[in-house]
Amino acid sequence: MLELHCHTTCSDGTLTPEELVQVAIAAGVKAMAITDHDTLAGCERAIAAAGTQLEIVPGVELSTVHRGRSLHILGYYPDCSKLEPALQDRIAGRRYRAQAMADKLAELGFPITLPEMPGDTAPGRPHVAQALVEAGYVTHPQEAFTRWLGEGGPAYVAYDSFSAIDGIRLLLACGAVPVWAHPYLFRGGTVATVLPELVAAGLMGVEVYHPNHSPSDERKLEELCDRYDLLITGGSDYHGPATDKTKTGVALNGLQVPLSLLPPLKAAAAKLKMAAIA
Incomplete structure:
Protein backbone atom coordinates (compact mmCIF):
# COMPACT_ATOMS: atom_id res chain seq x y z
CA MET A 1 0.00 0.00 0.00
CA GLU A 84 16.62 23.55 0.39
CA PRO A 85 17.93 27.17 0.28
CA ALA A 86 14.35 28.48 0.15
CA LEU A 87 13.33 26.19 3.00
CA GLN A 88 16.01 27.65 5.24
CA ASP A 89 13.97 30.85 5.30
CA ARG A 90 10.85 28.84 6.21
CA ILE A 91 12.68 27.05 9.05
CA ALA A 92 14.00 30.37 10.36
CA GLY A 93 10.44 31.69 10.32
CA ARG A 94 9.23 28.64 12.23
CA ARG A 95 11.91 29.15 14.89
CA TYR A 96 10.95 32.79 15.25
CA ARG A 97 7.28 31.80 15.52
CA ALA A 98 7.96 29.18 18.21
CA GLN A 99 9.97 31.68 20.24
CA ALA A 100 7.28 34.34 19.81
CA MET A 101 4.69 31.91 21.22
CA ALA A 102 7.02 31.08 24.10
CA ASP A 103 7.40 34.82 24.78
CA LYS A 104 3.62 35.28 24.82
CA LEU A 105 3.24 32.36 27.22
CA ALA A 106 5.86 33.90 29.51
CA GLU A 107 3.92 37.19 29.51
CA LEU A 108 0.81 35.22 30.48
CA GLY A 109 2.69 33.69 33.41
CA PHE A 110 3.58 30.34 31.86
CA PRO A 111 7.29 30.39 30.99
CA ILE A 112 8.57 27.35 29.09
CA THR A 113 11.85 26.00 27.75
CA LEU A 114 11.71 25.10 24.07
CA PRO A 115 13.45 21.84 23.12
CA GLU A 116 16.87 21.88 21.54
CA MET A 117 16.56 21.09 17.83
CA PRO A 118 19.16 20.71 15.05
CA GLY A 119 19.37 23.47 12.49
CA ASP A 120 17.39 21.60 9.84
CA THR A 121 14.53 20.64 12.18
CA ALA A 122 11.32 22.63 11.70
CA PRO A 123 9.66 23.48 15.05
CA GLY A 124 5.91 23.84 15.32
CA ARG A 125 3.09 24.29 17.80
CA PRO A 126 3.28 20.63 18.94
CA HIS A 127 6.80 21.35 20.26
CA VAL A 128 5.45 24.31 22.23
CA ALA A 129 2.55 22.21 23.50
CA GLN A 130 4.92 19.49 24.66
CA ALA A 131 7.03 22.09 26.46
CA LEU A 132 3.91 23.17 28.33
CA VAL A 133 3.27 19.56 29.33
CA GLU A 134 6.85 19.15 30.54
CA ALA A 135 6.59 22.39 32.52
CA GLY A 136 3.57 20.95 34.32
CA TYR A 137 1.04 23.54 33.16
CA VAL A 138 -1.13 20.98 31.36
CA THR A 139 -1.40 17.22 31.40
CA HIS A 140 -2.06 16.78 27.70
CA PRO A 141 -0.89 18.64 24.55
CA GLN A 142 -4.47 19.10 23.36
CA GLU A 143 -5.16 21.14 26.49
CA ALA A 144 -2.33 23.47 25.46
CA PHE A 145 -3.96 23.99 22.07
CA THR A 146 -7.37 24.58 23.65
CA ARG A 147 -6.11 27.09 26.23
CA TRP A 148 -3.35 28.96 24.39
CA LEU A 149 -2.10 27.69 21.03
CA GLY A 150 -5.19 27.23 18.88
CA GLU A 151 -5.73 29.71 16.07
CA GLY A 152 -6.82 32.95 17.71
CA GLY A 153 -5.70 31.76 21.15
CA PRO A 154 -3.85 34.08 23.59
CA ALA A 155 -0.41 32.67 22.69
CA TYR A 156 -1.08 31.95 19.01
CA VAL A 157 1.28 33.45 16.45
CA ALA A 158 0.42 33.27 12.76
CA TYR A 159 2.77 31.95 10.09
CA ASP A 160 4.96 34.36 8.18
Missing part, protein backbone atom coordinates in the same frame (compact mmCIF):
# COMPACT_ATOMS: atom_id res chain seq x y z
CA LEU A 2 0.89 3.66 -0.39
CA GLU A 3 1.54 6.40 2.20
CA LEU A 4 2.02 9.90 0.76
CA HIS A 5 1.80 12.01 3.93
CA CYS A 6 4.10 11.19 6.88
CA HIS A 7 6.06 13.20 9.43
CA THR A 8 9.20 12.51 11.46
CA THR A 9 11.10 14.15 14.30
CA CYS A 10 12.57 16.50 11.68
CA SER A 11 9.30 18.42 12.09
CA ASP A 12 6.44 17.46 14.41
CA GLY A 13 6.47 13.67 14.17
CA THR A 14 7.42 11.46 17.13
CA LEU A 15 9.49 8.87 15.23
CA THR A 16 12.91 9.42 13.67
CA PRO A 17 13.11 8.80 9.92
CA GLU A 18 14.82 5.49 10.66
CA GLU A 19 12.12 4.43 13.12
CA LEU A 20 9.36 5.47 10.74
CA VAL A 21 10.86 3.31 7.99
CA GLN A 22 10.83 0.25 10.24
CA VAL A 23 7.22 0.87 11.30
CA ALA A 24 6.20 1.30 7.67
CA ILE A 25 7.84 -1.94 6.59
CA ALA A 26 6.16 -3.79 9.45
CA ALA A 27 2.80 -2.28 8.46
CA GLY A 28 3.09 -3.52 4.88
CA VAL A 29 3.70 -0.15 3.25
CA LYS A 30 5.36 -0.49 -0.16
CA ALA A 31 6.04 3.19 -0.88
CA MET A 32 6.08 6.10 1.56
CA ALA A 33 6.56 9.86 1.24
CA ILE A 34 8.42 11.83 3.88
CA THR A 35 6.55 15.15 4.04
CA ASP A 36 7.89 17.03 7.03
CA HIS A 37 6.80 20.62 7.52
CA ASP A 38 9.06 23.02 5.61
CA THR A 39 12.12 20.74 5.70
CA LEU A 40 13.67 17.96 3.64
CA ALA A 41 15.94 16.84 6.47
CA GLY A 42 14.33 13.42 6.93
CA CYS A 43 14.28 12.30 3.30
CA GLU A 44 17.86 11.16 2.81
CA ARG A 45 17.90 9.48 6.21
CA ALA A 46 14.75 7.54 5.33
CA ILE A 47 16.14 6.53 1.95
CA ALA A 48 19.32 5.22 3.58
CA ALA A 49 17.33 3.30 6.20
CA ALA A 50 14.87 1.82 3.71
CA GLY A 51 17.41 0.27 1.36
CA THR A 52 15.53 -2.04 -1.01
CA GLN A 53 12.77 -2.87 1.47
CA LEU A 54 10.71 0.27 1.01
CA GLU A 55 10.44 2.92 -1.70
CA ILE A 56 10.83 6.42 -0.30
CA VAL A 57 9.18 9.35 -2.07
CA PRO A 58 11.02 12.60 -1.23
CA GLY A 59 8.61 15.32 -0.23
CA VAL A 60 7.76 18.33 1.91
CA GLU A 61 4.66 19.98 3.36
CA LEU A 62 4.82 23.74 2.88
CA SER A 63 3.06 25.96 5.40
CA THR A 64 1.38 28.74 3.45
CA VAL A 65 -1.45 31.23 3.78
CA HIS A 66 -4.42 31.73 1.47
CA ARG A 67 -7.30 34.11 2.01
CA GLY A 68 -5.77 34.89 5.39
CA ARG A 69 -5.92 31.29 6.64
CA SER A 70 -3.42 28.45 6.93
CA LEU A 71 -3.21 26.21 3.86
CA HIS A 72 -0.70 23.39 3.39
CA ILE A 73 0.83 22.37 0.07
CA LEU A 74 2.56 19.00 -0.35
CA GLY A 75 5.45 18.84 -2.82
CA TYR A 76 6.72 15.53 -4.21
CA TYR A 77 10.06 14.69 -5.87
CA PRO A 78 11.68 18.13 -5.52
CA ASP A 79 15.15 19.01 -6.72
CA CYS A 80 16.53 19.28 -3.20
CA SER A 81 19.50 21.42 -4.20
CA LYS A 82 17.04 24.06 -5.47
CA LEU A 83 14.44 23.80 -2.73
CA SER A 161 3.04 35.70 5.22
CA PHE A 162 3.99 33.15 2.55
CA SER A 163 1.13 32.74 0.11
CA ALA A 164 -0.10 29.42 -1.24
CA ILE A 165 0.31 30.84 -4.74
CA ASP A 166 3.99 31.56 -4.06
CA GLY A 167 4.37 28.15 -2.46
CA ILE A 168 3.00 26.38 -5.52
CA ARG A 169 5.25 28.40 -7.80
CA LEU A 170 8.27 27.66 -5.61
CA LEU A 171 7.62 23.92 -5.75
CA LEU A 172 7.16 23.99 -9.51
CA ALA A 173 10.38 25.97 -9.94
CA CYS A 174 12.15 23.24 -7.94
CA GLY A 175 10.68 20.40 -10.01
CA ALA A 176 8.23 19.29 -7.30
CA VAL A 177 4.64 18.23 -7.92
CA PRO A 178 2.38 20.55 -5.81
CA VAL A 179 -0.65 18.93 -4.13
CA TRP A 180 -3.23 20.56 -1.85
CA ALA A 181 -3.07 18.81 1.54
CA HIS A 182 -6.31 17.89 3.38
CA PRO A 183 -8.52 20.47 1.60
CA TYR A 184 -11.48 20.01 3.92
CA LEU A 185 -9.42 21.25 6.86
CA PHE A 186 -9.03 24.64 5.16
CA ARG A 187 -11.10 27.37 6.84
CA GLY A 188 -10.71 30.20 4.35
CA GLY A 189 -13.42 29.24 1.87
CA THR A 190 -15.13 26.30 0.23
CA VAL A 191 -13.06 23.74 -1.64
CA ALA A 192 -15.06 24.38 -4.80
CA THR A 193 -14.23 28.10 -4.80
CA VAL A 194 -10.61 27.87 -3.64
CA LEU A 195 -9.48 25.02 -5.89
CA PRO A 196 -9.71 27.01 -9.18
CA GLU A 197 -7.50 29.72 -7.64
CA LEU A 198 -4.82 27.15 -6.79
CA VAL A 199 -5.13 25.40 -10.15
CA ALA A 200 -4.57 28.72 -11.90
CA ALA A 201 -1.28 29.01 -9.98
CA GLY A 202 -0.15 25.57 -11.15
CA LEU A 203 -1.54 23.11 -8.58
CA MET A 204 -1.24 19.59 -9.96
CA GLY A 205 -3.02 17.42 -7.42
CA VAL A 206 -5.29 17.07 -4.41
CA GLU A 207 -4.95 14.92 -1.31
CA VAL A 208 -8.27 13.12 -1.60
CA TYR A 209 -7.76 10.40 0.99
CA HIS A 210 -7.08 11.74 4.49
CA PRO A 211 -8.31 10.77 7.98
CA ASN A 212 -10.31 13.99 8.29
CA HIS A 213 -12.14 13.47 5.00
CA SER A 214 -15.48 11.67 5.04
CA PRO A 215 -16.49 9.27 2.23
CA SER A 216 -18.68 12.09 0.90
CA ASP A 217 -15.71 14.48 0.95
CA GLU A 218 -13.64 11.93 -0.95
CA ARG A 219 -16.29 11.53 -3.65
CA LYS A 220 -16.54 15.31 -4.10
CA LEU A 221 -12.76 15.61 -4.36
CA GLU A 222 -12.56 12.75 -6.85
CA GLU A 223 -15.09 14.57 -9.03
CA LEU A 224 -13.13 17.82 -8.80
CA CYS A 225 -9.89 16.05 -9.70
CA ASP A 226 -11.61 14.60 -12.75
CA ARG A 227 -12.99 18.00 -13.72
CA TYR A 228 -9.66 19.81 -13.42
CA ASP A 229 -7.48 16.88 -14.55
CA LEU A 230 -5.64 16.72 -11.24
CA LEU A 231 -3.61 13.96 -9.61
CA ILE A 232 -5.17 12.08 -6.68
CA THR A 233 -3.05 11.37 -3.61
CA GLY A 234 -3.68 10.21 -0.07
CA GLY A 235 -2.09 9.37 3.23
CA SER A 236 -2.66 9.00 6.94
CA ASP A 237 -0.85 12.25 7.86
CA TYR A 238 1.07 10.01 10.23
CA HIS A 239 2.92 11.71 13.08
CA GLY A 240 3.78 8.59 15.07
CA PRO A 241 1.87 6.39 17.51
CA ALA A 242 -1.32 8.19 18.49
CA THR A 243 -0.62 9.45 21.98
CA ASP A 244 -2.63 12.68 21.92
CA LYS A 245 -5.64 14.17 20.21
CA THR A 246 -3.66 16.63 18.08
CA LYS A 247 -2.80 13.74 15.75
CA THR A 248 -5.11 11.96 13.34
CA GLY A 249 -5.18 8.73 15.33
CA VAL A 250 -4.98 6.64 12.14
CA ALA A 251 -2.31 3.94 12.05
CA LEU A 252 0.30 3.89 9.34
CA ASN A 253 -1.24 2.25 6.25
CA GLY A 254 -4.61 2.61 7.96
CA LEU A 255 -6.26 4.21 4.93
CA GLN A 256 -5.09 1.45 2.55
CA VAL A 257 -4.28 3.97 -0.19
CA PRO A 258 -3.77 2.04 -3.45
CA LEU A 259 -0.27 1.84 -4.85
CA SER A 260 -1.74 2.58 -8.30
CA LEU A 261 -1.76 6.30 -7.43
CA LEU A 262 2.05 6.41 -7.42
CA PRO A 263 2.89 5.93 -11.16
CA PRO A 264 0.89 9.02 -12.27
CA LEU A 265 2.64 11.07 -9.58
CA LYS A 266 6.03 9.82 -10.77
CA ALA A 267 5.11 10.59 -14.38
CA ALA A 268 4.11 14.14 -13.47
CA ALA A 269 7.42 14.66 -11.65
CA ALA A 270 9.36 13.29 -14.61
CA LYS A 271 7.49 15.65 -16.93
CA LEU A 272 8.46 18.61 -14.77
CA LYS A 273 12.09 17.52 -14.81
CA MET A 274 12.07 17.19 -18.60
CA ALA A 275 10.50 20.61 -18.99
CA ALA A 276 13.22 22.10 -16.80
CA ILE A 277 15.92 20.52 -18.97
CA ALA A 278 14.28 21.71 -22.17
Whole structure:
Protein backbone atom coordinates (compact mmCIF):
# COMPACT_ATOMS: atom_id res chain seq x y z
CA MET A 1 0.00 0.00 0.00
CA LEU A 2 0.89 3.66 -0.39
CA GLU A 3 1.54 6.40 2.20
CA LEU A 4 2.02 9.90 0.76
CA HIS A 5 1.80 12.01 3.93
CA CYS A 6 4.10 11.19 6.88
CA HIS A 7 6.06 13.20 9.43
CA THR A 8 9.20 12.51 11.46
CA THR A 9 11.10 14.15 14.30
CA CYS A 10 12.57 16.50 11.68
CA SER A 11 9.30 18.42 12.09
CA ASP A 12 6.44 17.46 14.41
CA GLY A 13 6.47 13.67 14.17
CA THR A 14 7.42 11.46 17.13
CA LEU A 15 9.49 8.87 15.23
CA THR A 16 12.91 9.42 13.67
CA PRO A 17 13.11 8.80 9.92
CA GLU A 18 14.82 5.49 10.66
CA GLU A 19 12.12 4.43 13.12
CA LEU A 20 9.36 5.47 10.74
CA VAL A 21 10.86 3.31 7.99
CA GLN A 22 10.83 0.25 10.24
CA VAL A 23 7.22 0.87 11.30
CA ALA A 24 6.20 1.30 7.67
CA ILE A 25 7.84 -1.94 6.59
CA ALA A 26 6.16 -3.79 9.45
CA ALA A 27 2.80 -2.28 8.46
CA GLY A 28 3.09 -3.52 4.88
CA VAL A 29 3.70 -0.15 3.25
CA LYS A 30 5.36 -0.49 -0.16
CA ALA A 31 6.04 3.19 -0.88
CA MET A 32 6.08 6.10 1.56
CA ALA A 33 6.56 9.86 1.24
CA ILE A 34 8.42 11.83 3.88
CA THR A 35 6.55 15.15 4.04
CA ASP A 36 7.89 17.03 7.03
CA HIS A 37 6.80 20.62 7.52
CA ASP A 38 9.06 23.02 5.61
CA THR A 39 12.12 20.74 5.70
CA LEU A 40 13.67 17.96 3.64
CA ALA A 41 15.94 16.84 6.47
CA GLY A 42 14.33 13.42 6.93
CA CYS A 43 14.28 12.30 3.30
CA GLU A 44 17.86 11.16 2.81
CA ARG A 45 17.90 9.48 6.21
CA ALA A 46 14.75 7.54 5.33
CA ILE A 47 16.14 6.53 1.95
CA ALA A 48 19.32 5.22 3.58
CA ALA A 49 17.33 3.30 6.20
CA ALA A 50 14.87 1.82 3.71
CA GLY A 51 17.41 0.27 1.36
CA THR A 52 15.53 -2.04 -1.01
CA GLN A 53 12.77 -2.87 1.47
CA LEU A 54 10.71 0.27 1.01
CA GLU A 55 10.44 2.92 -1.70
CA ILE A 56 10.83 6.42 -0.30
CA VAL A 57 9.18 9.35 -2.07
CA PRO A 58 11.02 12.60 -1.23
CA GLY A 59 8.61 15.32 -0.23
CA VAL A 60 7.76 18.33 1.91
CA GLU A 61 4.66 19.98 3.36
CA LEU A 62 4.82 23.74 2.88
CA SER A 63 3.06 25.96 5.40
CA THR A 64 1.38 28.74 3.45
CA VAL A 65 -1.45 31.23 3.78
CA HIS A 66 -4.42 31.73 1.47
CA ARG A 67 -7.30 34.11 2.01
CA GLY A 68 -5.77 34.89 5.39
CA ARG A 69 -5.92 31.29 6.64
CA SER A 70 -3.42 28.45 6.93
CA LEU A 71 -3.21 26.21 3.86
CA HIS A 72 -0.70 23.39 3.39
CA ILE A 73 0.83 22.37 0.07
CA LEU A 74 2.56 19.00 -0.35
CA GLY A 75 5.45 18.84 -2.82
CA TYR A 76 6.72 15.53 -4.21
CA TYR A 77 10.06 14.69 -5.87
CA PRO A 78 11.68 18.13 -5.52
CA ASP A 79 15.15 19.01 -6.72
CA CYS A 80 16.53 19.28 -3.20
CA SER A 81 19.50 21.42 -4.20
CA LYS A 82 17.04 24.06 -5.47
CA LEU A 83 14.44 23.80 -2.73
CA GLU A 84 16.62 23.55 0.39
CA PRO A 85 17.93 27.17 0.28
CA ALA A 86 14.35 28.48 0.15
CA LEU A 87 13.33 26.19 3.00
CA GLN A 88 16.01 27.65 5.24
CA ASP A 89 13.97 30.85 5.30
CA ARG A 90 10.85 28.84 6.21
CA ILE A 91 12.68 27.05 9.05
CA ALA A 92 14.00 30.37 10.36
CA GLY A 93 10.44 31.69 10.32
CA ARG A 94 9.23 28.64 12.23
CA ARG A 95 11.91 29.15 14.89
CA TYR A 96 10.95 32.79 15.25
CA ARG A 97 7.28 31.80 15.52
CA ALA A 98 7.96 29.18 18.21
CA GLN A 99 9.97 31.68 20.24
CA ALA A 100 7.28 34.34 19.81
CA MET A 101 4.69 31.91 21.22
CA ALA A 102 7.02 31.08 24.10
CA ASP A 103 7.40 34.82 24.78
CA LYS A 104 3.62 35.28 24.82
CA LEU A 105 3.24 32.36 27.22
CA ALA A 106 5.86 33.90 29.51
CA GLU A 107 3.92 37.19 29.51
CA LEU A 108 0.81 35.22 30.48
CA GLY A 109 2.69 33.69 33.41
CA PHE A 110 3.58 30.34 31.86
CA PRO A 111 7.29 30.39 30.99
CA ILE A 112 8.57 27.35 29.09
CA THR A 113 11.85 26.00 27.75
CA LEU A 114 11.71 25.10 24.07
CA PRO A 115 13.45 21.84 23.12
CA GLU A 116 16.87 21.88 21.54
CA MET A 117 16.56 21.09 17.83
CA PRO A 118 19.16 20.71 15.05
CA GLY A 119 19.37 23.47 12.49
CA ASP A 120 17.39 21.60 9.84
CA THR A 121 14.53 20.64 12.18
CA ALA A 122 11.32 22.63 11.70
CA PRO A 123 9.66 23.48 15.05
CA GLY A 124 5.91 23.84 15.32
CA ARG A 125 3.09 24.29 17.80
CA PRO A 126 3.28 20.63 18.94
CA HIS A 127 6.80 21.35 20.26
CA VAL A 128 5.45 24.31 22.23
CA ALA A 129 2.55 22.21 23.50
CA GLN A 130 4.92 19.49 24.66
CA ALA A 131 7.03 22.09 26.46
CA LEU A 132 3.91 23.17 28.33
CA VAL A 133 3.27 19.56 29.33
CA GLU A 134 6.85 19.15 30.54
CA ALA A 135 6.59 22.39 32.52
CA GLY A 136 3.57 20.95 34.32
CA TYR A 137 1.04 23.54 33.16
CA VAL A 138 -1.13 20.98 31.36
CA THR A 139 -1.40 17.22 31.40
CA HIS A 140 -2.06 16.78 27.70
CA PRO A 141 -0.89 18.64 24.55
CA GLN A 142 -4.47 19.10 23.36
CA GLU A 143 -5.16 21.14 26.49
CA ALA A 144 -2.33 23.47 25.46
CA PHE A 145 -3.96 23.99 22.07
CA THR A 146 -7.37 24.58 23.65
CA ARG A 147 -6.11 27.09 26.23
CA TRP A 148 -3.35 28.96 24.39
CA LEU A 149 -2.10 27.69 21.03
CA GLY A 150 -5.19 27.23 18.88
CA GLU A 151 -5.73 29.71 16.07
CA GLY A 152 -6.82 32.95 17.71
CA GLY A 153 -5.70 31.76 21.15
CA PRO A 154 -3.85 34.08 23.59
CA ALA A 155 -0.41 32.67 22.69
CA TYR A 156 -1.08 31.95 19.01
CA VAL A 157 1.28 33.45 16.45
CA ALA A 158 0.42 33.27 12.76
CA TYR A 159 2.77 31.95 10.09
CA ASP A 160 4.96 34.36 8.18
CA SER A 161 3.04 35.70 5.22
CA PHE A 162 3.99 33.15 2.55
CA SER A 163 1.13 32.74 0.11
CA ALA A 164 -0.10 29.42 -1.24
CA ILE A 165 0.31 30.84 -4.74
CA ASP A 166 3.99 31.56 -4.06
CA GLY A 167 4.37 28.15 -2.46
CA ILE A 168 3.00 26.38 -5.52
CA ARG A 169 5.25 28.40 -7.80
CA LEU A 170 8.27 27.66 -5.61
CA LEU A 171 7.62 23.92 -5.75
CA LEU A 172 7.16 23.99 -9.51
CA ALA A 173 10.38 25.97 -9.94
CA CYS A 174 12.15 23.24 -7.94
CA GLY A 175 10.68 20.40 -10.01
CA ALA A 176 8.23 19.29 -7.30
CA VAL A 177 4.64 18.23 -7.92
CA PRO A 178 2.38 20.55 -5.81
CA VAL A 179 -0.65 18.93 -4.13
CA TRP A 180 -3.23 20.56 -1.85
CA ALA A 181 -3.07 18.81 1.54
CA HIS A 182 -6.31 17.89 3.38
CA PRO A 183 -8.52 20.47 1.60
CA TYR A 184 -11.48 20.01 3.92
CA LEU A 185 -9.42 21.25 6.86
CA PHE A 186 -9.03 24.64 5.16
CA ARG A 187 -11.10 27.37 6.84
CA GLY A 188 -10.71 30.20 4.35
CA GLY A 189 -13.42 29.24 1.87
CA THR A 190 -15.13 26.30 0.23
CA VAL A 191 -13.06 23.74 -1.64
CA ALA A 192 -15.06 24.38 -4.80
CA THR A 193 -14.23 28.10 -4.80
CA VAL A 194 -10.61 27.87 -3.64
CA LEU A 195 -9.48 25.02 -5.89
CA PRO A 196 -9.71 27.01 -9.18
CA GLU A 197 -7.50 29.72 -7.64
CA LEU A 198 -4.82 27.15 -6.79
CA VAL A 199 -5.13 25.40 -10.15
CA ALA A 200 -4.57 28.72 -11.90
CA ALA A 201 -1.28 29.01 -9.98
CA GLY A 202 -0.15 25.57 -11.15
CA LEU A 203 -1.54 23.11 -8.58
CA MET A 204 -1.24 19.59 -9.96
CA GLY A 205 -3.02 17.42 -7.42
CA VAL A 206 -5.29 17.07 -4.41
CA GLU A 207 -4.95 14.92 -1.31
CA VAL A 208 -8.27 13.12 -1.60
CA TYR A 209 -7.76 10.40 0.99
CA HIS A 210 -7.08 11.74 4.49
CA PRO A 211 -8.31 10.77 7.98
CA ASN A 212 -10.31 13.99 8.29
CA HIS A 213 -12.14 13.47 5.00
CA SER A 214 -15.48 11.67 5.04
CA PRO A 215 -16.49 9.27 2.23
CA SER A 216 -18.68 12.09 0.90
CA ASP A 217 -15.71 14.48 0.95
CA GLU A 218 -13.64 11.93 -0.95
CA ARG A 219 -16.29 11.53 -3.65
CA LYS A 220 -16.54 15.31 -4.10
CA LEU A 221 -12.76 15.61 -4.36
CA GLU A 222 -12.56 12.75 -6.85
CA GLU A 223 -15.09 14.57 -9.03
CA LEU A 224 -13.13 17.82 -8.80
CA CYS A 225 -9.89 16.05 -9.70
CA ASP A 226 -11.61 14.60 -12.75
CA ARG A 227 -12.99 18.00 -13.72
CA TYR A 228 -9.66 19.81 -13.42
CA ASP A 229 -7.48 16.88 -14.55
CA LEU A 230 -5.64 16.72 -11.24
CA LEU A 231 -3.61 13.96 -9.61
CA ILE A 232 -5.17 12.08 -6.68
CA THR A 233 -3.05 11.37 -3.61
CA GLY A 234 -3.68 10.21 -0.07
CA GLY A 235 -2.09 9.37 3.23
CA SER A 236 -2.66 9.00 6.94
CA ASP A 237 -0.85 12.25 7.86
CA TYR A 238 1.07 10.01 10.23
CA HIS A 239 2.92 11.71 13.08
CA GLY A 240 3.78 8.59 15.07
CA PRO A 241 1.87 6.39 17.51
CA ALA A 242 -1.32 8.19 18.49
CA THR A 243 -0.62 9.45 21.98
CA ASP A 244 -2.63 12.68 21.92
CA LYS A 245 -5.64 14.17 20.21
CA THR A 246 -3.66 16.63 18.08
CA LYS A 247 -2.80 13.74 15.75
CA THR A 248 -5.11 11.96 13.34
CA GLY A 249 -5.18 8.73 15.33
CA VAL A 250 -4.98 6.64 12.14
CA ALA A 251 -2.31 3.94 12.05
CA LEU A 252 0.30 3.89 9.34
CA ASN A 253 -1.24 2.25 6.25
CA GLY A 254 -4.61 2.61 7.96
CA LEU A 255 -6.26 4.21 4.93
CA GLN A 256 -5.09 1.45 2.55
CA VAL A 257 -4.28 3.97 -0.19
CA PRO A 258 -3.77 2.04 -3.45
CA LEU A 259 -0.27 1.84 -4.85
CA SER A 260 -1.74 2.58 -8.30
CA LEU A 261 -1.76 6.30 -7.43
CA LEU A 262 2.05 6.41 -7.42
CA PRO A 263 2.89 5.93 -11.16
CA PRO A 264 0.89 9.02 -12.27
CA LEU A 265 2.64 11.07 -9.58
CA LYS A 266 6.03 9.82 -10.77
CA ALA A 267 5.11 10.59 -14.38
CA ALA A 268 4.11 14.14 -13.47
CA ALA A 269 7.42 14.66 -11.65
CA ALA A 270 9.36 13.29 -14.61
CA LYS A 271 7.49 15.65 -16.93
CA LEU A 272 8.46 18.61 -14.77
CA LYS A 273 12.09 17.52 -14.81
CA MET A 274 12.07 17.19 -18.60
CA ALA A 275 10.50 20.61 -18.99
CA ALA A 276 13.22 22.10 -16.80
CA ILE A 277 15.92 20.52 -18.97
CA ALA A 278 14.28 21.71 -22.17
